[in-house]
Amino acid sequence: xxxxxxxxxxxxxxxxxxxxxxxxxxxxxxxxxxxxxxxxxxxxxxxxxxxxxxxxxxxxxxxxxxxxxxxxxxxxxxxxxxxxxxxxxxxxxxxxxxxxxxxxxxxxxxxxxxxxxxxxxxxxxxxxxxxxxxxxxxxxxxxxxxxxxxxx
Amino acid sequence: xxxxxxxxxxxxxxxxxxxxxxxxxxxxxxxxxxxxxxxxxxxxxxxxxxxxxxxxxxxxxxxxxxxxxxxxxxxxxxxxxxxxxxxxxxxxxxxxxxxxxxxxxxxxxxxxxxxxxxxxxxxxxxxxxxxxxxxxxxxxxxxxxxxxxxxx
DNA sequence: GTCTCATGTAATTTTTTATGTTACATGATG
DNA sequence: CATCATGTAACATAAAAAATTACATGAGAC
Numbered sequence: 001x002x003x004x005x006x007x008x009x010x011x012x013x014x015x016x017x018x019x020x021x022x023x024x025x026x027x028x029x030x031x032x033x034x035x036x037x038x039x040x041x042x043x044x045x046x047x048x049x050x051x052x053x054x055x056x057x058x059x060x061x062x063x064x065x066x067x068x069x070x071x072x073x074x075x076x077x078x079x080x081x082x083x084x085x086x087x088x089x090x091x092x093x094x095x096x097x098x099x100x101x102x103x104x105x106x107x108x109x110x111x112x113x114x115x116x117x118x119x120x121x122x123x124x125x126x127x128x129x130x131x132x133x134x135x136x137x138x139x140x141x142x143x144x145x146x147x148x149x150x151x152x
Numbered sequence: 153x154x155x156x157x158x159x160x161x162x163x164x165x166x167x168x169x170x171x172x173x174x175x176x177x178x179x180x181x182x183x184x185x186x187x188x189x190x191x192x193x194x195x196x197x198x199x200x201x202x203x204x205x206x207x208x209x210x211x212x213x214x215x216x217x218x219x220x221x222x223x224x225x226x227x228x229x230x231x232x233x234x235x236x237x238x239x240x241x242x243x244x245x246x247x248x249x250x251x252x253x254x255x256x257x258x259x260x261x262x263x264x265x266x267x268x269x270x271x272x273x274x275x276x277x278x279x280x281x282x283x284x285x286x287x288x289x290x291x292x293x294x295x296x297x298x299x300x301x302x303x304x
Numbered sequence: 305g306t307c308t309c310a311t312g313t314a315a316t317t318t319t320t321t322a323t324g325t326t327a328c329a330t331g332a333t334g
Numbered sequence: 335c336a337t338c339a340t341g342t343a344a345c346a347t348a349a350a351a352a353a354t355t356a357c358a359t360g361a362g363a364c
Contacts, residue, residue, distance in 0.1 A: 003242030004322070011256045012244060025339065033244070036324055041340065058332030061339045074259065086267075088237045090155030092164060092185070100171075103287040104163045107226065111274035115238075115267045122263035135255040156351070177310065188353050193311065209311045210361025 003088070006081055009033055010043050011074065011131065014052075018069060018132045023062030046080040070129035075120055077128075086116050155240070158233050161185055162195050163226065163283065169205075170221060170284045175214030198232040222281035227272055229280075238268050 013029050026037035026044075033040070044063060047053045054066040078084075089112070091105045165181050178189035178196075185192070196215055199205045206218040230236075241264070243257045 003237065004240050005242055005244040006322085007241055008244040008256055008260060011260075012250075012252055015252045015256065027339085037340090038325070038342085039323070041342085042323095045341085055340060056332080057330075057338080057340045059334060059338055061332070063340090074263070085155065085240045087271075088156055088240045089159055090157055092157040092160040098164075099290045100164055100167045100287055102290055103283050104160060104167065106286065107278050107283055108160060108163075111226070111271055111278070114274055115271035118270050119239075119263055119267035122266055126259050126263070131255050131259055134258065135252055138251045138254055158351085179310085189311090190313085190354070191352065193313085194352095197312080207311060208361080209309085209359075211309055211363060213310050213361070215311090 004084055006043055006084070007074070007078055009035070010047065010077060010081065011128075013040065013043070014047075014065070014077070014128055015131055015135055017053075017063065017065050018128065019135075023056065023060065023064045025062040029063065043081070046082060047077070050076070050080045052077070052080060068129075069132060070127050072128050073124045074126045074128075074131075075124035078120075078123055086119055087112055156236055158195055158236070159226070159230055161187070162199065162229060162233065163280075165192065165195070166199075166204075166217070166229070166280060167283055167287055169215065169217050170280065171287075175208065175212065175216045177214040181215065195233070198234060199229070202228070202232045204228070204232060220281075221284060222279050224280045225276045226278045226280075226283075227276035230272075230275055238271055239264055 012033055016029070016032055017024055026040040029040045030037040040063075044053055044055065048055055052065070052067045052072055054064050056062065056064070089108075091108060092101070164185055168181070168184055169176055178192040181192045182189040192215075196205055196207065200207055204217070204219045204224055206216050208214065208216070241260075243260060244253070
């Protein structure tokens with residue numbers, strides 16, 4: 001099963017943008033994510049509709065954060081992507097006339113629903129600000145490591 | 153994201169087999185599941201290795217249940233399929249040198265892991281016998297409905 | 305024995321969907 | 335008005351599940 005990495009990707013972009021003020025062109029972001037500018041625009045379009053980012057055309061244009069990072073959760077970002085499927089498994093067929101199928105679907109749906117609810121709940125607990133904070137902490141650690149490696 | 157329906161499919165087959173003793177040919181099962189006999193054999197192969205079903209060649213051959221339905225959980229069946237991916241989303245890349253990527257992955261992995269654990273736990277709570285029981289209950293309801301429809 | 309039936313499995317094709325790419329329109333700035 | 339950047343549609347690519355084809359193997363039936 002191929003796994004959808006758009007959420008991971010867009011979070012990556014947003015955190016990079018949180019480190020510097022300036023506007024970022026799709027091309028710049030695409031290079032940082034090792035993908036294509038059009039892919040960036042496609043992903044960011046959903047975020048813009050919800051007001052998380054802004055875009056400007058022409059000279060000096062590009063993408064800019066337009067939200068309070070402490071107010072936006074990973075779940076919000078997920079929603080901005082169009083709420084793609086969370087689970088890799090599904091029922092063989094909806095609208096089953098077969099009673100066996102109904103029994104199977106009922107059992108699986110229950111388990112699937114619980115797992116999705118938990119996942120969404122977890123995503124709702126983490127804000128972009130928390131991620132950014134985590135990133136800075138890691139940055140600090142790496143700097144220390146580097147100093148130790150050079151004999152400081 | 154295309155959703156893997158093998159678990160749903162194989163449960164369907166097993167429950168159908170639980171309703172009658174006789175051996176079932178791959179072709180019969182395939183027809184009931186509206187798929188191809190080879191797909192059935194492929195799916196059942198994993199179950200056979202774990203001893204949940206047996207197969208016999210030649211005249212009068214076919215597939216037969218070989219386990220106590222009350223001892224086999226949906227999680228066991230899932231494992232027999234080779235434990236395919238449960239979640240439709242994943243990290244953009246493993247082994248990330250980028251610290252932003254590390255921060256993002258850490259947050260997502262936590263949420264993903266929790267959801268997977270819950271799903272597996274739920275699947276482990278349901279046995280094939282329970283599903284079979286649920287099916288019979290539904291069968292009873294439908295019969296009653298039919299009788300009412302005919303004015304009984 | 306050999307004919308038929310059924311599984312066992314490799315190889316190939318189809319289908320679906322995320323992703324990548326090309327092309328061109330629109331708008332903003334110097 | 336020339337350049338830069340987004341906005342999109344249209345098309346190409348890639349990966350994986352599913353379906354299909356083809357043929358080998360083994361087990362009764364006659």
